[in-house]
Amino acid sequence: MRITLWRSPSCNRPHFSFENTADLQRFMAGSDTDPDRTEYARNTNPTVRAVEHRVAALDAADDALLFSSGMAAITTTILTFVKAGDHVIMFRDAYRKTRSFVAKTLARFGIEHTLVEPGDLAALKNAFRQRTRLVITELPTNPYLRCIDLGAFAKMCKDARAKSLVDATFATPINLRPLDHGIDLVVHSATKYLAGHNDVLGGTVAGSTSLISLVRELRSEMGPVADPHAAALIGRGLKTLSVRVARQNETALRVAHALEHHPNVERVYYPMLESHPDHTVARSLLSGGGGVVSFVVRGGREAAARTVDQFRLATIAPSLGGTETLVEPHALLSYADMDEEALSHAGISPGLIRIAVGIEETADVVSDVEAALNQSV
Ligand SMILES: *Cc1c(COP(=O)(O)O)cnc(C)c1O
Secondary structure (H helix, E strand, O other), X not given: OOHHHHOOHHHHOOOOOOOOHHHHHHHHOOOOOOOOOOOOOOOOOHHHHHHHHHHHHHOXXXXXXXXXXXXXXXXXHHHHXXXXXXXXXXXXXXXXXXXXXXXXHHXXXXXXXXXXXXXXXXXXXXXXXXXXXXXXXXXXXXXXXXXXXXXXXXXXXXHOOOEEEEEOOOOHHHHOOHHHHOOOEEEEEOOOOOOOOXXXXXXXXXXXXXXXXXXXXXXXXXXXXXXXXXXXXXXXXXXXXXXXXXXXXXXXXXXXXXHHOOOOEXXXXXXXXXXXXXXXXXXXXXXXXXXXXXXXXXXXXXXXXHHHHOOOOOEEOOOOOOOOOEEEEHHHOOOOOOOHHHHHHOOOOOOEEEEEOOOOOHHHHHHHHXXXXXXXX
């Protein structure tokens, strides 16, 4: 019998299997000394766990969990903390799938919600009800990069005994650590900056040991744990997160300045510009503005399409946070299903373009943007 081939110590311990029944009983009684040991890969697995430890460190959290996508992280986290009869508050400019999950799917289970205008703390305060259990914000938001005062937000939630959840995908843990401001839970779409190469899906949630263990239980039931191969890619991406984000902060700021001075541009949205409505708050919270810049060109949908067609370095695609610069005409991509009236109701200008800068040379990205605008008239 080739016992050593099939039962070498390294493949037998410490994951998924047991030396003997005494070892099994020790594990089942919860008295194993290795807290990361597991008997089944849907609960956790070593590669996923290694990434979770690093995400927890990045987000300054006790613990973190890795999921198969950002939406898996968000929906599992939301479901952990609400039940029938509860009420959820979120901002109107939330990620579209998060908004439809709360508005449509949660509604099917008797969970109500209120949408609040971005940045409006007074409206947020008024939206609280007896049964408000969860309040969700993104920071910065998409596509206008609104930033709410997180300290005030966290305090309002604590006073109302509601959990606060921040989707900090656009900020990354390099530019913002929401937990330092009293927020309960922070989620990221790891598909974006954390993995960083536009080649894998993933999502994370981080927070206190007690809250994260509740989410972990539901993750085991629903099964959206990250695949170990995806986890390995995300883990590799994390190693370069800080240098990528530093470059993206710098390039995006340069792009924002160039856009602000261009005659074809009606309006630029970037948190580190003084013209941004939340500039002061953004300055106090963020160590960098992130890699996304939104702007409105003169001439509406057609002008936006013409401009986007002139980009040479940037690729037309949704998503953000990867190594390559991506550009999207918002009204034709993320909101393609809406006519002008619905767009204006959703607060989206027809001429809106979103650029998500990559890690190419800053000067090349800026030249590409300037040339596209010059040639589109
Ligand atoms: C992309 C994104 C999500 C969803 O993440 P997936 O990994 O695509 O499921 C959620 N929130 C924000 C802010 C995002 O940008």
